Amino acid sequence: MRRSIVNDPEDLVPEALEGLMLSHPLMLDLHEEHRFITRRRPATDKVGLVSGGGSGHEPLHAGFVGTGMLDVAVAGAVFASPTALQVLEATKAADAGRGVVQIVKNYTGDVLNFRIAGEISGDDAVETEMVLVDDDLATDTGVADGPGRRGTAATVIVEKLCGAAAEAGASLQEVAAIGRRAAGRARTMSLALSAGTHPGDSEPQFTLEDDEVELGVGIHGERGRDRVPFRDADGLTELLLEPLRAELALHRGDEVLAIVNGLGGTYPLELNVVARSLHHHLADAGVSIARSLVGSFVTSLDMHGISITLMPLDDEQARLWDAPVRTPALTW
Amino acid sequence: MRRSIVNDPEDLVPEALEGLMLSHPLMLDLHEEHRFITRRRPATDKVGLVSGGGSGHEPLHAGFVGTGMLDVAVAGAVFASPTALQVLEATKAADAGRGVVQIVKNYTGDVLNFRIAGEISGDDAVETEMVLVDDDLATDTGVADGPGRRGTAATVIVEKLCGAAAEAGASLQEVAAIGRRAAGRARTMSLALSAGTHPGDSEPQFTLEDDEVELGVGIHGERGRDRVPFRDADGLTELLLEPLRAELALHRGDEVLAIVNGLGGTYPLELNVVARSLHHHLADAGVSIARSLVGSFVTSLDMHGISITLMPLDDEQARLWDAPVRTPALTW
Numbered sequence: 275m276r277r278s279i280v281n282d283p284e285d286l287v288p289e290a291l292e293g294l295m296l297s298h299p300l301m302l303d304l305h306e307e308h309r310f311i312t313r314r315r316p317a318t319d320k321v322g323l324v325s326g327g328g329s330g331h332e333p334l335h336a337g338f339v340g341t342g343m344l345d346v347a348v349a350g351a352v353f354a355s356p357t358a359l360q361v362l363e364a365t366k367a368a369d370a371g372r373g374v375v376q377i378v379k380n381y382t383g384d385v386l387n388f389r390i391a392g393e394i395s396g397d398d399a400v401e402t403e404m405v406l407v408d409d410d411l412a413t414d415t416g417v418a419d420g421p422g423r424r425g426t427a428a429t430v431i432v433e434k435l436c437g438a439a440a441e442a443g444a445s446l447q448e449v450a451a452i453g454r455r456a457a458g459r460a461r462t463m464s465l466a467l468s469a470g471t472h473p474g475d476s477e478p479q480f481t482l483e484d485d486e487v488e489l490g491v492g493i494h495g496e497r498g499r500d501r502v503p504f505r506d507a508d509g510l511t512e513l514l515l516e517p518l519r520a521e522l523a524l525h526r527g528d529e530v531l532a533i534v535n536g537l538g539g540t541y542p543l544e545l546n547v548v549a550r551s552l553h554h555h556l557a558d559a560g561v562s563i564a565r566s567l568v569g570s571f572v573t574s575l576d577m578h579g580i581s582i583t584l585m586p587l588d589d590e591q592a593r594l595w596d597a598p599v600r601t602p603a604l605t606w
Numbered sequence: 607m608r609r610s611i612v613n614d615p616e617d618l619v620p621e622a623l624e625g626l627m628l629s630h631p632l633m634l635d636l637h638e639e640h641r642f643i644t645r646r647r648p649a650t651d652k653v654g655l656v657s658g659g660g661s662g663h664e665p666l667h668a669g670f671v672g673t674g675m676l677d678v679a680v681a682g683a684v685f686a687s688p689t690a691l692q693v694l695e696a697t698k699a700a701d702a703g704r705g706v707v708q709i710v711k712n713y714t715g716d717v718l719n720f721r722i723a724g725e726i727s728g729d730d731a732v733e734t735e736m737v738l739v740d741d742d743l744a745t746d747t748g749v750a751d752g753p754g755r756r757g758t759a760a761t762v763i764v765e766k767l768c769g770a771a772a773e774a775g776a777s778l779q780e781v782a783a784i785g786r787r788a789a790g791r792a793r794t795m796s797l798a799l800s801a802g803t804h805p806g807d808s809e810p811q812f813t814l815e816d817d818e819v820e821l822g823v824g825i826h827g828e829r830g831r832d833r834v835p836f837r838d839a840d841g842l843t844e845l846l847l848e849p850l851r852a853e854l855a856l857h858r859g860d861e862v863l864a865i866v867n868g869l870g871g872t873y874p875l876e877l878n879v880v881a882r883s884l885h886h887h888l889a890d891a892g893v894s895i896a897r898s899l900v901g902s903f904v905t906s907l908d909m910h911g912i913s914i915t916l917m918p919l920d921d922e923q924a925r926l927w928d929a930p931v932r933t934p935a936l937t938w
Contacts, residue, residue, distance in 0.1 A: 275816060276799075276800070277799050277816070277836060278876060279839045279876035279880060279912065280839050280875075280876065280879055281838045281840055281883075282877065284706075287875075289879045290874070290875045290879050290882070291878070292878075293877075293878030293881035293882030293885070294878045294900075294902070296881060296885045297866075297878070297881045297885075297898050297900045318769065329875065330875065330876075331873055332874035352875075365856065374694075382717060412930075428621070439619075455748060460739050467609050467611070473834065473875065473876075476816075476933070478699055484607060484609070487913045491614045504609060506612065506614075507611045507612050508613055510611060534629075538873050539871055540611065541632060541664065541870050541905065541907055541908050542622070542664035542685075543618055543622045543662065543805065543907075544610060544611040544612065544805075545628070545662055546622035546623070546624075546625030547611065547618065547622050547625055547627070549619045549620050549625035549628060550622070550624045550625030550627075550628055551613075563628075566629050567623070567695050568626075568629045573873065573874075575873055575875075576871060576910075578608065578908075583617075600938075605937045605938060606932075
């Protein structure tokens, strides 16, 4: 069983947000009532960027608030959407007069609450555009009127590129278009060796046999699309890479942005071994990793697993990716 | 049981180092034979800084190689010192003609191998100074000829302050003095709710009952000095803080640098709750956290636990702490 370092689990999210803010006193501010984090010095004369969703995926989203990335991140309870009222207040807080792009992972509750907030904020003369992130290839059923693919680690790419564009003075429509283009090109595959455990619970969300791997797992502990035999790091990397390579139709000479993401309980030695394997696998196919992130950026509590996100990278995207960023979880 | 995302466990460290290097191609280079990471562009005309030790504590040490921090980090096997030959080659690689400060955590094997390397490197006209980090208050037995306190998370402070001083042109003796002063003032206390599991093993290094906490645990899974009853985050924070406050004789009006460090399996929600609690506890005592780091910087594989490091901060140290740094794991 896992025990959690928490006080009353009901207070976990507000206490953690307060802790994050206190640890970055020059960078972040906290709106206690509606549980959103803003930049300490709000930006002026730029398109605002708001994101958010359920907690338990840290450092996403509040860890990406700061110059060059988000203006506001709003937090629901663990694995639960923030309310429409929270999102409304967060969206209004993100507005500096040039409109707000909402970056939303594709989950029913999040999409609904951000949409309602976007509509209502129009009454306050805040113009909004929503960018939906739906990168999780495991949930690509091809059904036109289904819920669609889930949003996972590509959110970091979308937040970074939109953040750079907004900082550089792009218009509301331009920032949204950059986000949609990134979301349209980035795909992710995930696997887990063990599930996360909710704060306050003692048992993980699901259990696997010793020789099983959950392939296509979601960041809320959603079950995968397959259970496959356990294998070594090179083999696990290939399991994730193969469907991505096919879906993205990667060819010799292509350059990609890659995220090797830990799901919470994966340690850096493991992530770096997977990063190495990914580099070699792609190099063998003539594809080069032009930019990458390796770390735990979009997590699922303490789930032991990894995800790989790939996006073919063009020059404009590389320029936006390279632009300065200064947030708790991403700085260059 | 925990399964690991590895290939052959024998290859884990070199593969992980290669993965780290491939993920930071503009920043890092890898010396394969002697398993050390250097800056891609070696610095010139400054004191060199080398650190290292057993693996399994990532991002320590290789994650702190870069401008404003280390020049070279050398890696042993998991929880095992690098050899004297490795350290010798790493020390020589760190030299740019003005001598090398070796930053060494206080463990018998590390101290021995760095000392031998320091002596032999003198034959190659490389002048060295060793800074010993021994911050772990749980191992402060007061015995004069014992092994002394272990070195843990204060290593990050020593590496950062020495790195800034070296970058600013300080002499070998000045950099070493800054490191020794920081090591002399920083203290750490750790606790674990569960132990880490060696890559390739299936069972953790030790097990606890559901109502037990290992207080004073080491970063190699060394047993603590007490087993105490489990309690909430505020209570756990107080357990760590009380002996630190007494040892450091903190008084109303003091300013400290604080590190809230996850030991590997602790997720950000938990770390941020502890950071909040630490801020409030210290504020109640009139002590303010002038600078802080919250994250998993000095780990013990996937151990679920936390450490708190405190160091009374003076103006010179604050200035060195604030100086720019650009490494995989720390950038500002």
